[in-house]
Amino acid sequence: MGIPKFFRWTSERYPLISQLIEGDKIPEFDNLYLDMNGILHNCTHKDSDDATFRMSEDQMFIAIFSYIELLFDKVKPKKLFFMAVDGVAPRAKMNQQRSRRFRTALDAEMAVKKAVKEGTTLPKEPPFDTNAITPGTEFMSKLTKQLHYFISKKVSEDSRWQNIEVVLSGHEVPGEGEHKIMEYIRSTKMQPNYNPNTRHCLYGLDADLIMLGLLSHDPHFCLLREEVQFGPARNKPKELFHQKFFLLHLSLVREYLELEFQDIKHALKFAFDFERVLDDFILLCIFVGNDFLPNLPQLHINEGALTVMFDAYKRALPKCTSYLTDSGTIDLENLRFLLKELVDFEFKLFEAENDDLLYMDSKATSNGRKPKRGGLEMTPRQKMIFDSIESYLLKVRTDSSLRNLKWELPLFAVKDDLQFIETMAGKLSLDCAVLDIPTGQVVSLKLDDAIGSDEIDEEAEYAIQRVLSQYRSAPIQEEKSSVTDTKPSERVLKKFNEWKDKYYKSKLEFSYGDNTKLTELCENYVQGLQWVLNYYYKGVSSWSWFFKYHYAPRVSDISKGLSADMNFNLGTPFKPFEQLMGVLPDRSSKLIPISYRDLMHDPSSPIVDFYPKEFDLDLNGKKQDWEAVVKIPFVDEERLLKAMQPLEKQLTPAERMRNTFGKMIKFSYDRNINEVYASSLADVFPDIPQNHCRISEFRFPPMAGRQYKSGLCMGVQLGAHALAGFPTLKTIPHTAELTTRHSVNVFQQESRREAMIVALDxxxxxxxxxxxxxxxxxxxxxxxxxxxxxxxxxxxxxxxxxxxxxxxxxxxxxxxxxxxxxxxxxxxxxxxxxxxxxxxxxxxxxxxxxxxxxxxxxxxxxxxxxxxxxxxxxxxxxxxxxxxxxxxxxxxxxxxxxxxxKEKPAPLISDQFPVGTRGFYLGEEAYAQPLQVLAIHGGHHADVFVAAAGFEDVRFGTAIAEVEQKNIIYYPSIELCRELHIPSLLLSKITASFSVTHGEQDSLANIGLSLKFEGKKQKVLGYTRRTATGWEYTDKAKNLLREYQTKFPDLFDGLKREVHTGKADITILIRLDADMVADRPSISALLNVPDKIARKRLDEIKAWLKSSESGRMDRVPLDSEQLLPESVDEIEKILTVRLENAEPGEPIAIDRVPQAALLKPSDATHKLGHQRFALGDRIVYVKDSGNVPIASKGTVIGITTADGRRALDVVFDVTFLGGTSLGGRCSPDRGMTVECSSVVNLTTKQLLYKVPYKQNNGSGRGRGRGRGRGGRGGHH
Missing domain, CATH: 2.170.260.40 (paz domain)
Structure with a gap:
């Protein structure tokens, strides 16, 4: 199913399930799993069709390393870090992979052609073919090598990576990433010593991860993913530090699902078991969408498919003898009851498409009885509501100036009345919503925004009048009486079968009357349901099975396949090159060994038909192009292997190696290993001078003799007993109701779907x-x-x-x-x-x-x-x-x-700083220099050896910052208004975000300079700032505004005219949250010209705004500070000279140092949080974990807020692996945003402790400099 659609549906139905991660407000996790392919795609290419975008492989690998590190540091797993890259997939998945890759290659080719046609200059380097992210390609082979290097480096140098199990399952290990992860979880759960309260965190972008997490039946399970935004695309943060992440808590999803199905608890013929209901939920989701079977016709998640499935399940289960599934095995007889309920859904689809036929049939067969079309009877109260809505509708459809008028009714009606209104609104093309207003809640109707006034044509008008006529003539019933349903007439059933016949002929090229082919299709589909469940619960049941059609059967026909043979032959996976030939198009032939390429495009190739250049795309009821069915032939396995076999001998030794399967690898810290790990990418990555990483084969725990059984483990803690950090609804007594009468707003707009509303006692x-x-x-x-x-x-x-x-x-x-x-x-x-x-x-x-x-x-x-x-x-x-x-x-x-x-008493120094401990000295003589503990005296003193410390001027950066501040002058608003001759209200809005309407649809366009954002508490550095007295502007802002005014005097004349006339409409200039289009000025009115001319002028304004420098400036929180690029450049130049001329200092030994003068890297978070920082301050990084090498020095060039934490943008003295350019503000590989509690301020010594010392010129244990990118600053 569609990833964003499923996530949105789940989040709006169960609104509390996602938590924004702010600072350290995140549960503690034992295991972190990365489904790596999402990371690979994010770090190698853009989501857009930008034909000019290029990244070198070096940049890609560094980006991948940085993202892995970001996720690790965000979660901080305590026991296991498991990274899984997609290996060769089962044949059932290869069909989808094949479709995607054919489509991807075509889109890339079209993007290039479009760019050339538009005159865009393309880079000389070829673009990255995203299809290279497929097992067996040279790129994936390089990736494995680079990951081995990166993980070895982290295990050798980062303390957080040293006390846990680190596992890599690369592309050379068969299986999809998420299913390799699930196999690990399944196998460990089956061990007798498994901890039932293991805390899992799984990162990945696929929708089915929610199902995979739920079917583990481990409640302490979260999914980690980036912030999901709907609506217009927004720029991603330039620095990973600012990337927002959410945790989707499956503990809450479980509790919501328990509430979802609470109504059937006492209606079953058997004992209610929520864990079994949860397993059935997985099957319901598979019906709606999965990666192995095509969508069922017209059963789309964004159109209420899961709601349909839930309702059918709630009706069907009380009729069943047990649940639909048992540990991943479908009970086909009980499934029959669900399918029978779904027949009604399909018949309603047919009814919706054949409304006239059914209406005439109901009249012809009524014989004086009330028509079967339930809903065409009203209570007197509903008749009054209808009369009011009809009067409103006639007004807004005949007077275009009233199109934004709303019909509202206080929400005191009974539930039947609300359903009546919603049903009627849908038929009349009205949007219906329940809104909060100061006096309570109201039901609100308005014309559908998607329908323009020019779309109200004769046919649409006839349809509206027909609906109104049906309601006018509906009988009035004092009390709602039940009407016995009658079976559809033979004429209707015949039309129903013809309707299905049309589907099968157009999509599958056989008639509905061909029982043999229809049964084969349905049996193949039912096999698919069981295959997918097997895959989820037990692993691959057959590597070779696949669904042999592009389209699924009609829901009402699936029962014809319930006699399917459910015995699967396990078989073996394709080799990597066999999969490449099975999924890649001719357009990506460069990714395949030369020996096989002719098979793709040589007309005499026996399998050339597998690789069509042209192919059809069928939206098949979907709305987005990427959802279309790609109609390419299925690969015949026997023909493929037969064609490839003779050419295998032409492979090079390196290619032969790539075409074999590999093993999972475990990386372990071993201090007894001390060797040089040669760079995996010479001249880009440094050697690892002291490699302490042991690499060995990793195997899943043995499962021999153990039968997998789905469900909770004994000893698991649920609800209010859940472990700390894992949310539950059950700590406060509550009730819950599924309703559309709510104010749910998860994605910056009100949800119109049903939501589970929890009412607290x-x-x-x-x-x-x-x-x-x-x-x-x-x-x-x-x-x-x-x-x-x-x-x-x-x-x-x-x-x-x-x-x-x-x-x-x-x-x-x-x-x-x-x-x-x-x-x-x-x-x-x-x-x-x-x-x-x-x-x-x-x-x-x-x-x-x-x-x-x-x-x-x-x-x-x-x-x-x-x-x-x-x-x-x-x-x-x-x-x-x-x-x-x-x-x-x-x-x-x-x-x-x-x-x-938990609070802890003061430890003995021997416990906190045992002999050999490395840390930092907080005495004045060598402030914040690395040290090693040599001996312990009593309970609170130690002898230490402090690394060499040469003289350093720690104030040169603050001096540069002070000069910059003196050179930047900020002007109050009143001064700018006086100089530019514009009213203050106009200045306020034109420098912010200012929307105008244009066109017949009253579309919105922002014509503001976007230099300040009062509501979001943001400013643009170097242009604006907010003080206690109001907004102030720099010369840059003044010049930009003057240029705007000069370029478009007609616009400014119009805005001034509006202000000076004192019209009420000008209140929009100070209203920050106006959301009615009618409240915004039109561009044609402002310019006082016809719409056509105004739209052309608006295009010119938008083009200028896009090219202006403000469009390229970063928005930052009001309390953020940054040095300008010129100042950063000066700092870097000074550092380069000083590092070249630096004289080494002498290491010193200091006796009887108090415990308070010692800083341990692991204590930094608790000890350094209260420091103050200013731009230009010198700092030293003192943690032995994270992106930055320990003991690295740098200069603060920015102070910002992220996730509620104060953070520093630092340009470090030397480059290091994982370093960035801070969004282009410093040299490459030297910048990083770090938490304030990870560094010591060297300029303002706030932790200084007076310690007498004696100098020792002996053993030169001085601090050595790290080599190239990735040097650890000598603090090993």
């Missing part, structure tokens, strides 16, 4: 606010349900009083609850705050009820290390960071608290 309902305050003030609580985090309540208040705690010191310390009355302003603020909190939860499908009491809390910031090494909790008491929560969403306790935030 108020566990504090029986307590007064004062009682709550007495019990809970200054106590530990957990807020943010269901994504809870620890906090401390500092204030509780309602609309009458505010409660706090006062501590008095004396002979004994006493605390007293104080109460102060709320002022009118306080009450107003309280009402706004509680409304906001209610809406925030409502957007996520939660009804928290009336908010009567708010708790103001301080959040747990983390652990802070004291000078003696003790770890204590740190709450952020900053007034601006205190947060309000509705009391009914606050938890007073949880079963499993997060062990990562």
């Amino acid at each position: 108020d566990i504090f309902e029986e307590l007064t606010t004062e009682q709550i305050a007495t019990k809970r003030l200054e106590t530990k609580v957990f807020v943010g349900w269901p994504y809870i985090q620890e906090a401390m309540i500092v204030e509780i208040y309602d609309e009458s009083f505010r409660y706090g705690l006062v501590t008095a010191s004396g002979a004994t310390t006493t605390t007293t609850v104080t109460r102060s009355p709320m002022t009118p302003a306080d009450v107003q603020a309280f009402d706004i705050k509680r409304a906001d909190i209610y809406k925030q939860y409502a957007r996520l499908g939660v009804d928290i009820g009336t908010v009567d009491v708010l708790a103001k809390v301080v959040l747990l910031k983390g652990l802070k290390q004291l000078p003696n090494g003790a770890l204590v909790k740190e709450f952020d008491y900053s007034p601006s960071l205190r947060v309000d929560y509705a009391m009914q969403t606050v938890l007073t306790s949880v079963i499993n608290e997060d062990e990562r935030y």
Whole structure:
């Protein structure tokens, strides 16, 4: 099924399942699995058809390394890191791969032709053929070599990679990446010592990963993926550090599914077992979409296919003798009941396409009875609603100026009335939604935005009138009475069969009456259902089986295949080159060994027909081109192998090696290994001077004699007992309802689909606010349900009083609850705050009820290390960071608290810094220089050996930053307005995002300079900034605005005219969130010219804006700072000279150093978080994990905020593997964005500890410089 569609459907139906990862607010995971092919595609090419885009292989490999490192650092697995690259796939998947690759190659060729036709100059280098990401190609062979190097380097040098199992299953190991991962999980689950509460995190982009995770039946399972955006494409962040990630929590998906099917618990003939329902859910999803079978006709996920399947399942299961599946095996007799329910769905499709026929048939067969077409009867209340809607419809369809008018009704109607309105709206081409307004909720109707006024043609008008006529003549019933369904007439059944016959003839080229061929098709499809389930639950049941048709049978005919032979022959996988010949098109023949290429394009080749240049594409009911059926011939395995076999002897030795299968590899840290690992890419990657990585074969745990059984493992902890960090709905009592009456808004627009709405019980309902305050003030609580985090309540208040705690010191310390009355302003603020909190939860499908009491809390910031090494909790008491929560969403306790935030007493120095430990010295003589512990004295002192430290001027960078700041002048708005002769309101909007309408459809176009974003709290560096008194602008902004004004004086004249006339419409100039098109000015009105001329002028404006420098500037948070490129260049030049002329210092030995003057790399997070930084500060990286080599020095050229964390953009003194250019702001391979807690500020020494020392000129254990990119700074 479509990846974005399935993700969107799931996220809008179950709105709480995804969590934005902010800072360290992420669960602790045991295992991290990477489905690598998504990474390979992301790091080697763009998603667009840009024919000019080029990347060298070196750049690709570095990008892949960086992305792997990013994901590892984001999750920080504790036990296993498993990377799986797609190997050769089962034949069932190869058909889809073949279609995709033929289409990809064609699209690439067309993009080049289009670019040439448009006069675009193409680079001399050939573009990267994305089909190279296929097992067996030379590129994939190189990738394996580079991954071996990269992983060996990380295991040798990064502490986080050294205490876990690291496994690589490369392209040379058969099987798809995600299924190799699932095979690992299955095999480990079957071991007697398996931990039932293993915490899994799986990264990947495929939709079926949700199913694969669910069928593991391990609840502590998350999917990691990048932020998914719908609507207009947005630029990706230039630095990976700023990439937003989400966790999709399968623990919540499980709980939502339990709510989804709660209605059938007591309707079954057998015991309800949710784990079995979960397995059946997998089968329902397979019906809707998978990578091995074509879509069932008109059963598309974005058109409600899963809802159809759920409803059919809920009706069918009570009729069954058991569940549809058992550990991945289909019960065909019970499946028959589901298929029977789906026949009704297909008949409704037929009805929708043959509305007139059925209407006439119902009249002809009624004989005075009410027609069968349920819905054409109304209650008196519904008749009044219809009359109102008909009156509204006639208005908006006859007066184009009223097209944006809405029909609204307070939501006090019964559910039947809402369904009645929704049904009628659909027939009348009206959009229907339930909206929140200050006075409550309303049902809202408006004309479908997708239908323009020019589309209301005669035929459409006739259809509308016909629907209105049917409603006008519908009988009025005081009470809804049940109508006994009658069977369709013979005439209708005949038409139904003709309808199906038309499908089979047009798609599959045989008639519906050909029972033999129809049965073969249906049996092949039923086999496919079982093959896919086998693949998901048990692994490959046949390497050679595949579905032999481009199209699936009609749903109502699938039951004809229930006698299919379900015995599969396992067979063997294709060799890599056999798969290449089976999936690649002639357009990608360069990826195939020369010996085989003639088979693709030589007219005399016995298999040339496998590689057509031209082929048909059939959308088959889908809307996007990439979803089309690619009608190319299926590969005959016997013919393919017969044609290839004689040519195998012509392969080179290297090609023969690529055409063999390999093994999974385990990488382990072994300090006894100490050797040089030669660079895998000379002149690009450095040697690994001290390689400590052992490489060995990895095998899955043995499964002999063990039978796989689906379900939960004994000892698993669910719901409120789940491990810390894994959300659950079950910590607060609640009820749930599936409804369309909601305000769910997950993807920046309201969902119109059904959603599961969770209504919370108020566990504090029986307590007064004062009682709550007495019990809970200054106590530990957990807020943010269901994504809870620890906090401390500092204030509780309602609309009458505010409660706090006062501590008095004396002979004994006493605390007293104080109460102060709320002022009118306080009450107003309280009402706004509680409304906001209610809406925030409502957007996520939660009804928290009336908010009567708010708790103001301080959040747990983390652990802070004291000078003696003790770890204590740190709450952020900053007034601006205190947060309000509705009391009914606050938890007073949880079963499993997060062990990562457990306070620890001061350790002995021998435990924290045993002899041999490497760290950093915080004394003045060699501040933040690397050290090694030589000896321990007592409980709190050590003798250390500190690396050489030559003299360094740590203030040259801040001096450059100060000069830059003096040279940049910011002007207040009023000064800019005076100089440019424009009104302040006009300046405010034209420098921001300013939309105008154009064309008959009132399309929107942004004509603003986009230099500031008040709502998003963003600015453009070097152009704007926000101060306490308002926005200010630099000369760059002033010159850009002057150029705009000079270039398009007619536009500015129009804008000034609007302001000076004082029209009400000009309020759009200060309205930041206006969402009605009618509130925005039209470009033709502003320019005072006809639409045609205005549109041409608008194109000129848009072209100029696109080419202007503002369009290429980065937006940053208001509190971000950056040095200009000229200053960065000056810093780099100074560093180059100083490094060339640097004189080595002398290493020193220092006796009896206090524990507080020592810094251990693993303690950096807890010890360094409070440092302050300024542009130009010198820093040293002190962690022994992450992208940057330990002990690397650099200069701060940017200070920013990401995921709620302060971060630094640093240009380092030397290049290193994984370094970037910070989006072009510094030299390649020297830049990196790092957390403030990973570095020590050398310019402002905030951790300085006075320590007496004695110098030792002995053993030269001085700090050596790293070699080339990837040098570790000598701190080994």
